[in-house]
Amino acid sequence: xxxxxxxxxxxxxxxxxxxxxxxxxxxxxxxxxxxxxxxxxxxxxxxxxxxxxxxxxxxxxxxxxxxxxxxxxxxxxxxxxxxxxxxxxxxxxxxxxxxxxxxxxxxxxxxxxxxxxxxxxxxxxxxxxxxxxxxxxxxxxxxxxxxxxxxxxxxxxxxx
Amino acid sequence: xxxxxxxxxxxxxxxxxxxxxxxxxxxxxxxxxxxxxxxxxxxxxxxxxxxxxxxxxxxxxxxxxxxxxxxxxxxxxxxxxxxxxxxxxxxxxxxxxxxxxxxxxxxxxxxxxxxxxxxxxxxxxxxxxxxxxxxxxxxxxxxxxxxxxxxxxxxxxxxxxxxxxxxxxxxxxxxxxxxxxxxxxxxxxxxxxxxxxxxxxxxxxxxxxxxxxxxxxxxxxxxxxxxxxxxxxxxxxxxxxxxxxxxxxxxxxxxxxxxxxxxx
Numbered sequence: 001x002x003x004x005x006x007x008x009x010x011x012x013x014x015x016x017x018x019x020x021x022x023x024x025x026x027x028x029x030x031x032x033x034x035x036x037x038x039x040x041x042x043x044x045x046x047x048x049x050x051x052x053x054x055x056x057x058x059x060x061x062x063x064x065x066x067x068x069x070x071x072x073x074x075x076x077x078x079x080x081x082x083x084x085x086x087x088x089x090x091x092x093x094x095x096x097x098x099x100x101x102x103x104x105x106x107x108x109x110x111x112x113x114x115x116x117x118x119x120x121x122x123x124x125x126x127x128x129x130x131x132x133x134x135x136x137x138x139x140x141x142x143x144x145x146x147x148x149x150x151x152x153x154x155x156x157x158x159x160x
Numbered sequence: 161x162x163x164x165x166x167x168x169x170x171x172x173x174x175x176x177x178x179x180x181x182x183x184x185x186x187x188x189x190x191x192x193x194x195x196x197x198x199x200x201x202x203x204x205x206x207x208x209x210x211x212x213x214x215x216x217x218x219x220x221x222x223x224x225x226x227x228x229x230x231x232x233x234x235x236x237x238x239x240x241x242x243x244x245x246x247x248x249x250x251x252x253x254x255x256x257x258x259x260x261x262x263x264x265x266x267x268x269x270x271x272x273x274x275x276x277x278x279x280x281x282x283x284x285x286x287x288x289x290x291x292x293x294x295x296x297x298x299x300x301x302x303x304x305x306x307x308x309x310x311x312x313x314x315x316x317x318x319x320x321x322x323x324x325x326x327x328x329x330x331x332x333x334x335x336x337x338x339x340x341x342x343x344x345x346x347x348x349x350x351x352x353x354x355x356x357x358x359x360x361x362x363x364x365x366x367x368x369x370x371x372x373x374x375x376x377x378x379x380x381x382x383x384x385x386x387x388x389x390x391x392x393x394x395x396x397x398x399x400x401x402x403x404x405x406x407x408x409x410x411x412x413x414x415x416x417x418x419x420x421x422x423x424x
Binding site: 001017018019021036040041042043049050055056057059060061062064065068108111112123126127129130 | 161162163164165166169191192196199200208210212248259260261262263265266306340341342344
C-alpha cells in the first residue's frame, strides 16, 4: 500500500505491505534504527515512538494505521547537537547500561513529562509501566526522569 | 503475520457491509489485542477494516443521568476525561489502569468489550454499573452481552457504537494485576446503584460475573467484614500458570474488601 507520513518533521511517501509493522517501516525502510524490537509481544516498550504526540508501541501498530500521521523517534528529539533534556538527564544520572531499552524509555518519559511536568516517583514508575529494563533495576531511570522534569521546568520558567 | 488487506472504514454502514461480505474480515480499532494475536499467527483475518477514526464511534457526552462513551474512545481518553472523572470516577480510574500508558494510547472501549477477554477490566465496569451496549442495530444490557470466554451477544456483522453508563450513587474498582501483563487476576467493581448493589468480578473466572452472595450481604451492611463469610465457589474459577483457583478466590475477597473500604 501507499502511505504518507511525517517522521521527525520530514514528510515522505512510502510503499509497504499492508501487514508491515510501524517499527519495521521505521527501522528497515527509513533506516531509523534507534527504535528497537525487544520482545515482539507488546510488553517491553523498546519500540516506543510518538504517534501524533503520544507514546505508543510501534511493534503493535501497522504502518498503515499511521498513514497521514506524524511520528517522532528517538532520532528526532535532539536539535542538532543539543540533546533533549531527557537525553541529558539519562546520561547524567547513568540511567542506562546496555542501552537497549533506553530509546523506548526516553520516548515514554517525554510523553509522561508532557502529562505530568512535576511527577512524583510513583507517577514516574507508573508512567514507565510499559517499558522493561533488564539491566538497571530502574532506580537511575527514575532519577533521570526526575532530573529531566526539573531541567524542563527550569527552562520553561526561563523562557516565560 | 499472514498477509491481509487493510482498509480505512468510510462509514459505519460501510464497515457493516464489509463484515457481511467477507466472513474472514475483522474490525481494527486500537489493535492492542488483535495485532499481537495476528503476530503470533493465532488469527489470520483476510481483511482489517480500521474503524478507529469513525466519528460515529467517538465522543464522550453526559445525557441526563447517564454518560455515553463512543466505542472508539481510547482508554487514556476515558481516564483523563473531565466528564467521566466527575460523574463516574471509578470508571476513569479503571480505564487509567488498563495495560500501560502506551496501550492506553491505542486500546478502545469497544475493542475491549467485543473481545471479552476474561481478564479485561471493562467488563467488570459494564456489569457492575448495569451499562447498556449500543450497537449499529440495537441496545444490549451488559447482563445479556457477556456470554463467556471471548464470547459476546454480538452478531458476526454487528458493530458496537457506544456504551451508556448510568451514574451510580457510588462505585469503586480494585484490581490485583498480574505483574508482567497488567491483566486482572482479580478485578472487582463494587457499586451502589439506584437498582441495588453490584459486585462484578473479572479476571478470576472464565468471564465476568456478579458475586451475588456479596451483594446480598452488603445490602444488609455496607462493610468489608460483611462479605467475610460469603461463599465463593473456587471450582468455577481459573487455574493457570499465574495462580490457582483457590488463590484467585482469595484475591477476589481481598479486592472486593478494598473496593468496599474505599467507599466506607
